[in-house]
Amino acid sequence: MNQLERFYKIEDLLRNRTVVSKEDFLRELEVSPATFKRDLEAMRDRFNAPIEYDRDSNGYRFTEKSAAGPRYELPGLWFNASEVHALLTMQELLKGLDPGILAPHVEPLMVRLNAILAPHAQSSSKGTGEQPSLDEIRKRIRIVRMAARGMKLEFFELAATATLRRQRLAFTFWSRNSNETTDRTVSPQRLVFYRGNWYLDAWCHLRHEIRSFALDGIRTARLLPDKAKNIPEADLDDYLASAFGIFAGKPKGWAKLRFSPAAARWVAHERWHSKQRGRYEPDGGYILEVPFGDDRELLMDILKYGPECRVLEPDELARKVAKRARETAKLYSK
Numbered sequence: 001m002n003q004l005e006r007f008y009k010i011e012d013l014l015r016n017r018t019v020v021s022k023e024d025f026l027r028e029l030e031v032s033p034a035t036f037k038r039d040l041e042a043m044r045d046r047f048n049a050p051i052e053y054d055r056d057s058n059g060y061r062f063t064e065k066s067a068a069g070p071r072y073e074l075p076g077l078w079f080n081a082s083e084v085h086a087l088l089t090m091q092e093l094l095k096g097l098d099p100g101i102l103a104p105h106v107e108p109l110m111v112r113l114n115a116i117l118a119p120h121a122q123s124s125s126k127g128t129g130e131q132p133s134l135d136e137i138r139k140r141i142r143i144v145r146m147a148a149r150g151m152k153l154e155f156f157e158l159a160a161t162a163t164l165r166r167q168r169l170a171f172t173f174w175s176r177n178s179n180e181t182t183d184r185t186v187s188p189q190r191l192v193f194y195r196g197n198w199y200l201d202a203w204c205h206l207r208h209e210i211r212s213f214a215l216d217g218i219r220t221a222r223l224l225p226d227k228a229k230n231i232p233e234a235d236l237d238d239y240l241a242s243a244f245g246i247f248a249g250k251p252k253g254w255a256k257l258r259f260s261p262a263a264a265r266w267v268a269h270e271r272w273h274s275k276q277r278g279r280y281e282p283d284g285g286y287i288l289e290v291p292f293g294d295d296r297e298l299l300m301d302i303l304k305y306g307p308e309c310r311v312l313e314p315d316e317l318a319r320k321v322a323k324r325a326r327e328t329a330k331l332y333s334k
Contacts, residue, residue, distance in 0.1 A: 001029065006039050007047070007074055014051065019059040048072045089141060148196035151216035158221045159200050163188040166228045169202070171221035173213060177296075181219065182206065187228035189236055194246050201240055203229050210239045212246060244273050244290045245297030252293050256313035259286045263308035272301075287312075299324065 001009065006029050013020045013028060025036055040060075043049035049072050052063045155171070162169040169188055174181045186202035189210075193199075197214060204211040210231060243251040259267045261284030268278060268286050277289040292298050295317060302309050302321055311318035 003039060003042065006031065007043055010039065010043065010051075011049075011074060014060065014062050019054060019057040019061045021059040025060070047074055149214070149216040151198065151218070155215055155218045155221050156198060158223055159188060159198075159215060159218075160191060162223055162228070163191055163200070166230070168205075168224040168226040168228050169200075169221060170224055172219040174217045174219055176214075176217065184213075185224070186211070186213070187230070189228075189231050192246075199246060201236060203231050205229075210236060212240060241274065242291065243293035245292070245294065249293035251291035253291070253314055254289050255292050255295075255298060255311065255317055257288045257290075257302065258310045258312055259288065259305065260308040261285050263305055292317075295320065303328075 009029060010025065013025065017024075022033070022036070026033065029036060029039075031039070040049075040051060044051060050063045051060055053059075054061050158169060161167070167188075168185055170183070170185045172181060173184050183206075185205045186200070187205070188200055188202045190201045191198060192201055192212070197216065200213045200215060202211060202213060203209075239250065243249055244255070258281070264280065264284060264286035267288060268280070272288065273290040275291055279287050281287060290298075298317070299320060302311060303324055311321050
């Protein structure tokens with residue numbers, strides 16, 4: 001057991017037996033007398049545990065404390081050391097997703113978890129080989145956010161509030177694709193973090209269909225009192241997840257791509273789509289097939305592989321890739 005687990009075991013023994021001998025504690029906890037002494041001192045100092053030694057009963061018991069004294073309470077939200085470190089690691093990951101978005105809301109919990117971890121942090125700093133401290137976790141986890149676009153925290157919070165409270169959201173939205181700004185009223189369905197950026201899947205009351213909005217495209221926003229229209233999860237997935245990429249839409253067909261043996265070592269282990277199909281070729285190349293509708297994102301992913309990827313089907317997609325490649329080559333022609 002780690003120290004926090006022993007705290008709960010000590011409390012359980014005292015609650016159930018009233019008076020517990022030192023020998024019983026040592027046997028149940030499987031620790032040395034010195035460790036047991038440190039545990040008692042920690043419970044008294046950190047959690048105000050009213051534990052006293054009763055000479056008449058030759059054991060330890062809880063004593064009644066004055067109402068004016070400090071309150072005794074072990075953490076109501078309890079995790080073992082490994083789970084706490086997992087949570088602290090998750091916090092660093094959340095900060096990496098978009099610095100500042102969730103930190104103000106989870107920081108109070110993290111402060112409490114860090115206090116629970118204090119003994120482990122001290123042991124780690126002394127090189128005893130116990131669990132890593134929070135500072136150590138922060139040093140050892142790195143999130144690199146390449147090509148992530150900035151957005152305002154207030155718009156993320158409004159989108160999250162509308163999504164969770166099931167309220168409509170009104171906003172002014174700038175589309176990078178059309179370079180146009182429109183006023184929208186939407187019924188938010190879910191928030192999606194995709195390739196370093198946040199998107200809002202919603203029912204658009206202007207277009208009367210499901211749409212996905214990049215939160216960094218929102219220019220002004222306000223929460224509306226109107227109840228959001230609920231779209232079944234299956235309908236959302238049918239429209240937004242049935243085809244390749246964030247632009248999604250209904251699939252128009254399947255793209256059949258052939259990757260060179262060198263590129264195959266990466267692509268064969270990548271997930272492009274939940275319904276993708278793939279197989280190796282005799283020469284080590286790899287055939288990947290994915291459903292697609294809007295081809296903008298698919299074109300970018302194909303082109304980044306250059307000559308390592310060839311579009312086999314459909315012909316229209318192959319022509320678009322070839323045209324982009326020729327246009328790129330012209331930039332470097334003398």
